[in-house]
Amino acid sequence: MHSYKCIIVEDEPLATGILKNYIQRTDHLILVAEFRDAISAGRFLQEQEVDILFLDIHLPELKGVDFLRSLRSRPFVIMTTAYQEYAVDGFDLHVTDYLLKPFSFERFMRAVNRVVSQAEANKAVTEEKVVVANCLYLNIDRRKVRVNFDEILYVESSREYVKIHSSKGVFMSKMTTNELEQQLPKALFRRIHRSFIIAVSKVEAYSKEYVEIGGNRIPVGGGYKKNVTFFKT
Numbered sequence: 001m002h003s004y005k006c007i008i009v010e011d012e013p014l015a016t017g018i019l020k021n022y023i024q025r026t027d028h029l030i031l032v033a034e035f036r037d038a039i040s041a042g043r044f045l046q047e048q049e050v051d052i053l054f055l056d057i058h059l060p061e062l063k064g065v066d067f068l069r070s071l072r073s074r075p076f077v078i079m080t081t082a083y084q085e086y087a088v089d090g091f092d093l094h095v096t097d098y099l100l101k102p103f104s105f106e107r108f109m110r111a112v113n114r115v116v117s118q119a120e121a122n123k124a125v126t127e128e129k130v131v132v133a134n135c136l137y138l139n140i141d142r143r144k145v146r147v148n149f150d151e152i153l154y155v156e157s158s159r160e161y162v163k164i165h166s167s168k169g170v171f172m173s174k175m176t177t178n179e180l181e182q183q184l185p186k187a188l189f190r191r192i193h194r195s196f197i198i199a200v201s202k203v204e205a206y207s208k209e210y211v212e213i214g215g216n217r218i219p220v221g222g223g224y225k226k227n228v229t230f231f232k233t
Contacts (some may be wrong), residue, residue: 010059010080011036041067048192051115052076055079096115134148135147152189153214167216191227192218
């Protein structure tokens with residue numbers, strides 16, 4: 001089974017310990033970091049990709065729900081809280097599951113299995129997308145729309161969608177940036193940020209901090225600076 005990288009955002013040591021124990025008992029989960037506040041977690045997510053976010057709602061400085069709203073791109077989210085009244089907010093933000101403390105290992109596994117089911121469903125949808133020579137077809141406005149590679153300027157993550165900025169306009173398709181990246185030719189496109197993929201041939205200027213395409217400055221993520229070498233293959 002595919003492994004899933006996780007982070008915990010929880011300010012209660014006891015709750016963090018329970019989650020760590022449950023994750024360690026689950027073979028296909030890998031805990032890569034834990035945080036006691038959302039601001040620190042946000043900085044981490046700007047540079048690193050994870051599959052599952054275990055998120056408490058009551059956090060210092062920035063609440064869990066507000067933190068979710070601030071994320072441009074998010075992993076699968078499993079909320080954890082002692083307050084049932086926040087469930088509606090969580091599902092409005094398309095979280096995968098909502099664990100009410102205290103929760104058992106069995107209930108934890110039901111939430112994780114929901115993530116696995118959704119991930120497999122997303123993968124199946126991606127594999128169904130047709131790739132033809134110099135283009136691909138994406139689900140846009142309930143239609144399969146052809147997008148030519150040479151028309152794409154850059155791709156921007158927008159929550160559960162991607163925005164494809166092209167010479168013909170901006171298209172929105174419901175998929176993740178990772179899924180689209182797998183379909184784009186690596187010789188033509190580079191990932192320069194967790195939320196951005198750019199067409200190498202469309203770069204007008206660049207530095208270690210940003211890339212210019214069509215008059216727009218696109219940030220370069222700290223973990224992607226090595227990709228900003230467009231004239232080497």
